[in-house]
Amino acid sequence: MTSVYLDVAVESIQAYLSRTTDLKGRRGASAWLSDLTDRDELRRRLQENSDGWAAGVSVNDEAGEADGVVPLKLTPGCPPQAVAEAVFSELRGKLPALRMTAAWATADSYVAAHRRMPDRGDDPAAGDDAGHLDSLPAPGDFPLLVSCEQCRADPRVTHRDLHERKQVPMCADCAGRYDDRYRKPGLLTGAVPVSAELRLLDALELTxxxxxxxxxxxxxxxxxxxxxxxxxxxxxxxxxxxxxxxxxxxxxxxxxxxxxxxxxxxxxxxxxxxxxxxxxxxxxxxxxxxxxxxxxxxxxxxxxxxxxxxxxxxxxxxxxxxxxxxxxxxxxxxxxxxxxxxxxxxxxxxxxxxxxxxxxxxxxxxxxxxxxxxxxxxxxxxxxxxxxxxxxxxxxxxxxxxxRADWLTELAEMEQSAKAALERLAGSGGDGSEQVRRARIANQASRLQLAGLRSAGDLLDASGGPDRLVDALSLVRWWQ
Ligand SMILES: [Zn+2]
Structure with a gap:
């Protein structure tokens, strides 16, 4: 039996989340997206039919969970465009600056449908049984307005108290990130709102x-x-x-x-x-x-x-x-x-x-x-x-x-001055052919007494050559 599989997804979700520099705004947006696309939440909204678009629509349980993607399954005859528009407006009601796309295709399973979704799969279908729809945020009508202090992306239209900062001017999208996502207005608690982060905390048995x-x-x-x-x-x-x-x-x-x-x-x-x-x-x-x-x-x-x-x-x-x-x-x-x-x-x-x-x-x-x-x-x-x-x-x-984990740990433990010297010798500055760099290291490393850890030749062999040694020296700055 075939169904219409409809995915409504937030576009460029990483770029969207990083509009605000502060962690709270970022967390608030993650939480909304996670919540709006949560299976149980979706099922509840469909059951209540509070949105008025639920006839013939169910949650697509074949799809994996993904923050920012609403996976739906429609009975044949149910119009995917209308359902997509309803989901767009619901998400944008919370986060006005979202860019979204919807794609749908008819098939007997989600894996089969996904491949046939225009703009998604690698074998998109043409014709009536598949389609897609883009949805952009409303354009700013007042270009002369001062821009939002939080994101600098949209005009400021409202304000919120953030911690000790009172009445911070911001755009509607930034305000949406703080509203209702924290137990008290004004972010007085440090609590993490519902999101992937809270699920992770639960799994770690932390709070x-x-x-x-x-x-x-x-x-x-x-x-x-x-x-x-x-x-x-x-x-x-x-x-x-x-x-x-x-x-x-x-x-x-x-x-x-x-x-x-x-x-x-x-x-x-x-x-x-x-x-x-x-x-x-x-x-x-x-x-x-x-x-x-x-x-x-x-x-x-x-x-x-x-x-x-x-x-x-x-x-x-x-x-x-x-x-x-x-x-x-x-x-x-x-x-x-x-x-x-x-x-x-x-x-x-x-x-x-x-x-x-x-x-x-x-x-x-x-x-x-x-x-x-x-x-x-x-x-x-x-x-x-x-x-x-x-x-x-x-x-x-x-x-x-x-x-190379053990070798990298040894390298990390070398003296800082020895690592700096090695980096200069192995680096490609000046005459940087590989042979020259190998010779340079071999000649000078012993003279520099590189903490006596290894001979220069061993270091080069273990690393795989001068370029790899330079990589390794970069990698061990934060190696554990
Ligand atoms: Zn903003």
Whole structure:
């Protein structure tokens, strides 16, 4: 039996969330999106039919959970455009600046329909049984209005009390992020509103008293590093997920088709939990959670992590995601999907919006470098690298990071002056051919007495060459 599968999704959700620089506004938006797209919430609204569009509409339980995506299933004859418009207006009623798209297709399963959705799948259908609709926020009618202090993106039209700051002028979207999402108006409590973050706290058996209130607090969580002012922004997503869904369709296994999308989102959530536990296990267990999830959607993940806990988080996340996906892949004799990540280290005052953009670029680099075949990580250390990836920087695969973990730990423990000297010798400045750099290191390293850790030749062999050594020296700045 066929149904019309309709996905209504927030566009560029990461960029949208990072419109506001402060963590509360960001959390408020995450919470609304998570709440508005929560299955139980959706079911309740459909049952009550309070929106008046529910006839013939049900929640699509075959879809995985994804913040910012409303997955619906319509009986034939029920008009997808009208339902999409109703969902658009409901979401925009809370967050006026959202950009959204809807896509639908008719099929006997969600995996089959998703491939045929225009603008979504890799085999879009034409004709009456599929379509899409875009929805942009209302244009600003008063271009002369002063812009909102929180986001600088829209004109200020109202004001709210934020902590001790009274009557802060802001746009309607920023105000929406604070309204009703916290127990008291004016953000008097530090409680985290309903969102992926609260689910994570529950799973860790912690409470909202265990969360930080600002990015500054997150950076200051005590850990092995003495520099307590840096954060890592981690952006991860699944490799070759399209191929997985194609393979599942080809098996003709109806039961698997119905649950594969959910399995993927459960792998993401399970891996997030495992990775957060790993981040908390570094050194002494911190009182407050060193990880803030911003978006957990399908196979996508965007989080902020205290810098000196980021590598255990990333390594565990990629390992755990792969293990969880391996189970389902092996069961159906399919190729095993994995995930890759982009990581950006920066001072906590560096704009979150820019961190997100750079992490996305790093993620793309990791995926392209290994054609999405192997779990891999590309990173940028804004203090050292600036906002451009250094030309020699490789995207390291998860096996490379794991196999070299002990060696990287030794390198991290070398004296700072020795590491700085090595970096100068291995770097490509001046005459930078590989042979020259190898010779330079071999000749001078012993003279510089590099903490007697290894001979220069061993260091080069263990790292895989001068470029890899430079990478390793960057990587160990936050290595744990
Ligand atoms: Zn604003």
């Amino acid at each position: 909202p008293t265990n969360v930080v209130e600002t990015f500054t607090d997150l950076a200051e969580i005590p850990g092995p590093s003495r520099k307590r002012n840096h954060l890592a922004t981690v952006f991860a997503d699944g490799n070759a997920m399209g191929a997985l869904f194609r393979d599942v369709l080809a098996t003709g296994d109806d039961e698997l088709k119905r649950r594969v999308s959910r399995e993927v989102s459960q792998a993401t959530r399970g891996a997030l939990l495992a990775a957060t536990r790993a981040a908390m296990a570094v050194g002494q267990r911190p009182q407050r959670v060193p990880v803030i999830p911003h978006v957990v959607g399908g196979d996508d993940l965007l989080v902020s992590v205290t810098a000196d806990r980021a590598w255990p988080f990333v390594r565990t996340y990629l390992t755990a995601f792969g293990e969880r996906m391996r189970r389902i892949a092996d069961e159906a004799e399919l190729r095993r999907p994995s995930a890759s990540a982009g990581v950006v280290f920066a001072h906590h005052t560096f704009p979150f919006r820019r961190c997100v953009e750079l992490a996305e670029q790093a993620l793309r680099h990791a995926k392209q470098a290994h054609h999405g075949q192997t779990p891999a990580v590309s990173w940028l250390d804004v203090n050292r690298d600036g906002e451009q990836r250094p030309p020699g920087r490789a995207a390291w695969t998860l096996p490379e990071l794991t196999d």
